[in-house]
Amino acid sequence: MAGARSFHPPVRTLMGPGPSDVHPRVLAAMARPTIGHLDPAFVGMMDDLKGLLQGAFKTDNALTMPVSGPGTAGMEACFVNLVEPGDTVIVCRNGVFGERMRQNVVRCGGTAVVVDDAWGQPVDPQKVEDALKAHPEAKVLAFVHAETSTGARSDAKTLAALARRHDCLTIVDTVTSLGGIELLVDAWGLDAVYSGSQKCLSCTPGLAPLTFSDRAVARVKARTTPVQSWFLDTTLVMGYWGSAAKRSYHHTAPINALYALHESLVLLHEEGLEAAWARHARQHAALRAGLEALGLRYVVEAEWRLPQLNAVYVPEGVDDAAARRQLLDDFNLEIGGGLGDLAGKAWRIGLMGYAARPQNVLTCVAAVGAALNHQGIAADVDAAQAAVFAAYAGAKN
Numbered sequence: 001m002a003g004a005r006s007f008h009p010p011v012r013t014l015m016g017p018g019p020s021d022v023h024p025r026v027l028a029a030m031a032r033p034t035i036g037h038l039d040p041a042f043v044g045m046m047d048d049l050k051g052l053l054q055g056a057f058k059t060d061n062a063l064t065m066p067v068s069g070p071g072t073a074g075m076e077a078c079f080v081n082l083v084e085p086g087d088t089v090i091v092c093r094n095g096v097f098g099e100r101m102r103q104n105v106v107r108c109g110g111t112a113v114v115v116d117d118a119w120g121q122p123v124d125p126q127k128v129e130d131a132l133k134a135h136p137e138a139k140v141l142a143f144v145h146a147e148t149s150t151g152a153r154s155d156a157k158t159l160a161a162l163a164r165r166h167d168c169l170t171i172v173d174t175v176t177s178l179g180g181i182e183l184l185v186d187a188w189g190l191d192a193v194y195s196g197s198q199k200c201l202s203c204t205p206g207l208a209p210l211t212f213s214d215r216a217v218a219r220v221k222a223r224t225t226p227v228q229s230w231f232l233d234t235t236l237v238m239g240y241w242g243s244a245a246k247r248s249y250h251h252t253a254p255i256n257a258l259y260a261l262h263e264s265l266v267l268l269h270e271e272g273l274e275a276a277w278a279r280h281a282r283q284h285a286a287l288r289a290g291l292e293a294l295g296l297r298y299v300v301e302a303e304w305r306l307p308q309l310n311a312v313y314v315p316e317g318v319d320d321a322a323a324r325r326q327l328l329d330d331f332n333l334e335i336g337g338g339l340g341d342l343a344g345k346a347w348r349i350g351l352m353g354y355a356a357r358p359q360n361v362l363t364c365v366a367a368v369g370a371a372l373n374h375q376g377i378a379a380d381v382d383a384a385q386a387a388v389f390a391a392y393a394g395a396k397n
């Protein structure tokens with residue numbers, strides 16, 4: 001039978017919007033022996049994993065765990081637990097993921113009040129405040145901290161403070177921010193926060209770190225209708241992820257995937273969270289110097305740019321798909337194309353987690369320069385590499 005042989009993927013450099021390069025220690029952790037999901041040794045690892053996740057989220061929330069599913073499952077877990085039929089939810093939409101949040105509200109039987117901002121812009125707190133005033137019945141404010149579809153950061157601290165003033169809980173998408181930029185769940189007063197394993201944590205895809213504040217937990221407990229998803233109902237799943245003394249079967253945990261997440265969080269802990277944020281900023285500065293020297297322009301204004309997701313316009317006259325194909329074929333380099341409003345118009349270059357390191361920055365600048373030259377654009381690759389080195393020299397890499 002065709003295809004009935006082992007699969008050996010090519011070795012790529014992953015600088016798209018996720019998954020990012022996975023650290024070799026994370027891949028090695030995945031290959032360790034599978035044990036039972038109620039084995040005392042495994043239960044001990046789960047407790048360590050919870051503590052490490054609390055550290056990464058900067059929270060003391062007792063309900064902190066990885067959902068067994070991708071970031072999308074983390075998003076869904078927040079909405080199904082916190083939105084009851086008839087609830088009004090204010091949803092901020094400045095890219096792909098805000099729109100998905102709106103669809104989640106509708107599927108939960110809620111009413112979505114959408115606050116729109118242009119793609120590439122941060123969420124405008126003034127518009128959010130106006131919506132909160134116009135809808136005193138709103139129970140939740142939902143927004144994306146780091147919009148991976150555009151590369152824009154929104155001011156989560158300010159938005160959460162507004163929500164609090166208007167007695168709303170917050171649902172916050174931190175899939176791309178966790179481990180890459182400052183994120184302070186407790187200090188900012190965020191309520192239901194989800195993330196993903198394969199962006200700045202540089203783990204394999206398929207797990208969604210999640211944390212709920214006590215206010216969010218109280219809201220779930222006060223529901224008058226059951227959570228419509230059995231699998232994602234936090235009151236049930238905490239029977240497994242809650243207190244170690246009385247863990248009971250809910251679903252079979254993805255054992256080896258959890259080894260991988262644990263290892264990625266150990267790596268983050270060894271480096272230090274603040275040091276990881278600083279590394280993303282430093283690698284971004286070097287990449288930006290190189291890309292701008294090639295003549296590329298950023299989609300997002302400097303103040304709101306995500307270091308871990310560099311969205312740049314595809315220059316006039318360049319065939320987007322052919323250029324990205326050449327990067328893959330000639331240099332084993334994956335970068336992302338544009339989504340939605342930016343489809344065909346922008347490249348999304350990720351610098352997430354283990355991918356945020358000098359060899360990737362240099363490879364990317366040289367390879368993108370070569371692809372531009374191949375299409376007749378006079379980009380100066382030597383000057384771009386010199387700009388990268390100058391940025392490192394200035395930043396004391």
Ligand SMILES: *Cc1c(COP(=O)(O)O)cnc(C)c1O
Pocket residue numbers: 018070071072073075097144146147148149173174175176196205206
């Ligand atoms: C990647 C991403 C998601 C979805 O995560 P999956 O693991 O692909 O399900 C959600 N929100 C944001 C901001 C993302 O970047």
